[in-house]
Amino acid sequence: MVKTKTLIKQNNERRKLLNEENKVYYENLMVYIRTSPFKDDKATEEVLMELLEHLLSAQEDGKTAENVFGKAPKELADEIIAGLPKEKPSKTVIFIVEIVVQFLGMFIAVTGIATIIKGEPKIIHIGSASLLAAVQIVGILLLIVLLLKLLKSDAFKQNPQSKKMFWSWALGSGVFILVVLIFGVWMEPFGPAIEVSKYTQLIAGGVLILAAFGLKKWRETK
Structure with missing residues (x-):
């Protein structure tokens, strides 16, 4: 079972592979989601890692974050937050x-x-x-x-x-x-x-x- 701390460390390392445009988009998404209180930390980091891996894969095909996630990142983030389990x-x-x-x-x-x-x-x-x-x-x-x-x-x-x-x-x-x-x-x-x-x-x-x-x-x- 991967710990939350490990997921955060992996996220920090994998984010370095993003180009500047995609990095800005993703990190805004990440900060917005992480600063939403009373959400399960581990579930939050797992979702963020899934988004990051999906974006890295798309980036290899020449796609941008807007191509993958759309031009309304705040609305996307709100949807993700609404689906996260609450912290115990x-x-x-x-x-x-x-x-x-x-x-x-x-x-x-x-x-x-x-x-x-x-x-x-x-x-x-x-x-x-x-x-x-x-x-x-x-x-x-x-x-x-x-x-x-x-x-x-x-x-x-x-x-x-x-x-x-x-x-x-x-x-x-x-x-x-x-x-x-x-x-x-x-x-x-x-x-x-x-x-x-x-x-x-x-x-x-x-x-x-x-x-x-x-x-x-x-x-x-x-």
């Missing part, structure tokens, strides 16, 4: 948990490094720390959704608006950072207070990052 809810939940755990691990590890540099224990208020973490997690998930929407909206355009996409992403990231700073600076600490040693946060962050890596590997086997 459990796998979607695992993916979200993976992102959350990875982010929390990175955040805790970075704050742990700052604590080590200061050379003194850190007082953490459970209530305010939990609220700040929740705000950051929601912000990260919203940024991911924004990025997927920007990538999808830019597909099939005659003149891709990479600058507009960059500034939209930068604006979203700026708002996120501003909100986090406002919460972090002006929010009064509340909830039970605990003192952690200067190495505890770094170790805890490392454990969470490893846990996220383990979840990713486990998810890729499904």
Whole structure:
């Protein structure tokens, strides 16, 4: 049984055989389909590989992607997406948990490094720390959704608006950072207070990052 990761790797290698015109057409199709949420990853990659192999075979006969798939790639992509099976809810939940755990691990590890540099224990208020973490997690998930929407909206355009996409992403990231700073600076600490040693946060962050890596590997086997 071929894994999703293997299919993606094969796709990356086989795409190099496309000529420039066919490559642009196919990659727009690929990005649009891949950025559609809640679709089974493996089924998506299998369909993309079938399309790629079909196009490569036609290319050898001197045909273009428009000859093979038509002049309405967005409509074709929508039809393909509609026919793809939905991702299992459990796998979607695992993916979200993976992102959350990875982010929390990175955040805790970075704050742990700052604590080590200061050379003194850190007082953490459970209530305010939990609220700040929740705000950051929601912000990260919203940024991911924004990025997927920007990538999808830019597909099939005659003149891709990479600058507009960059500034939209930068604006979203700026708002996120501003909100986090406002919460972090002006929010009064509340909830039970605990003192952690200067190495505890770094170790805890490392454990969470490893846990996220383990979840990713486990998810890729499904």
